[in-house]
Amino acid sequence: MIKVQDLVKVFGAKRAVDGVSFSVERGEVLGFLGPNGAGKSTTMRMITGFIPPTAGTVTVGGFDTVENPIPARRLIGYLPENAPAYTDMTVAGFLNFAAEIRGLRGDAKRKAIHRVVEMCFLEPVMHQSVETLSKGYRHRTCFAQSILHDPEVLVLDEPTDGLDPNQKHEVRGLIRRMGASKAIIFSTHILEEVDTVCSRAIIIDRGRIVANGTPEELRRKSESAGAVTLRVSGVNGAALSQRLAQLSTVKRSAILEEDSAGVTARVFPKPAVNAVLARSVAEAVQGWRIEELHTEEGRLDEVFRSITMPETAKMGGEGDRKNPR
Amino acid sequence: MNAWSNIKTIAKRELGAYFSSPLAYVFIVIFLLLSGFFTFMVGGFFEIGQASLAHPFFDWHPWFYLFLVPAVGMRLWAEERRVGTIELLLTMPITPWQAIVGKFLASWLFLALALALTFPIVITVNYLGSPDNGVILAAYLGSWLMAGAYLAVSCITSAMTRTQVVSFIVSVVFCLFLILAGFPPVVRLLSGWAQPWLVDTVTSFSVITHFDGFQKGVLDSRDVIFFLSIIVFSLFTTGVILRGHRAG
Incomplete structure (x- = not known):
């Protein structure tokens, strides 16, 4: 569904994304890992067509996101970083707007809104303005917007950021369930999410993919794997x-x-x-x-550290033994 | 049709945003107070003794709009960029120009509403005498077109920044140029040393020159085209600026 080919994005002198290629099929949940500023959000913004790539191509459902953006965007649901939403609107008004701009009208619109309100537990705040919402509700409001049209492709930039542990658990469950029938790509800093949600993970550092595999495969790369x-x-x-x-x-x-x-x-x-x-x-x-x-099965955080900051990994590798997994 | 329904959806949301904040009400009240004050106190509506709105009422519009229209337009894109909703808006299955036109139309309609609410002055002048209502209608149309031109300029400055205040100030400066280029004292100063063709070129960029015809009741297609071309050019520039941000 999503095909990324040799993607490059240059901001001034910085190569934010530097030759990234991967693909995500229906039924896959791809976890996107990497330190801050590694190029995760930039890659996602190019997939959703918000920013054009400097070089390389992205196709979604066969549509090139630069040449043929509208049909590609119809297939995508997108939760941007920090979950922005129009602060002056009510939750109901915001979802109504999102539904209309997705071309939903009348009965189809009502049903779609009802469905996402139930999935994201937004019922109690429907008539509250977005401005007055707690961070968790605001986040879920924007998440609801992204699944409103039941998209085949979901791009979620840190979908569990700012949620409390229960909400995190809820959202992970939601992503995993939806992953059965959709192509999902999501970024996270939380390594345990990779295990509970992803079918595959990519680690990206300084704009390049440095690891790509199932969580088990990645864990096996850890120094303690097999120890x-x-x-x-x-x-x-x-x-x-x-x-x-x-x-x-x-x-x-x-x-x-x-x-x-x-x-x-x-x-x-x-x-x-x-x-x-x-x-x-x-x-x-x-x-x-x-x-x-x-x-030991190996530990993702060890792999993450040894790949993204090679010089300090040796110290961490054997020093801490708390939480062995 | 699809494009049109997208534009309508955007415009509807934008209009809703005006009225869900105090901005709309504050703006309308101030606009009406100012136009009343200038017409009766400064413009000398009664002293002139003419059944006409041209001088006491419409003469002030280029100056009101200088401050009021950028206040309406400043949030259009600056706010989207500040809150980050621009990322949602421009990844929806719509083209950027549909969003640009939708937002512009919403604000322009809002200005039309504010302008329409000055209708008591028309009733007053009709009650006191027998003005040429065709002229008044033409002047209203010209005033609205002029507001649209200012607004489109504000769209550009709003797209340039994420700070509304910066957008406001820059667009006031741009609009001031549009006025001063045809403001009689400036024109006199200019014609003292410049060649006539230069003076003509400069004044032809002024909203005052082009609004003048409407105030006299003359619907000159060149004046209409002048305002429309400022709007089209400015919206196009807005699109270029927005694309520039995204391209990095």
């Missing part, structure tokens, strides 16, 4: 390290925590021995009491 974390009691760190260092499967090991009760260590495998590492580690520490032993 074994174990906690043993009744031994000191030095003894454990020594024992582990003798294993042929181990590249290196690191002591994460050591106290009177025991030692927690992470063991990194040599290339291509992932599967047998856990067993060989378990055999090696026989005789001591193993309290915990598991293989």
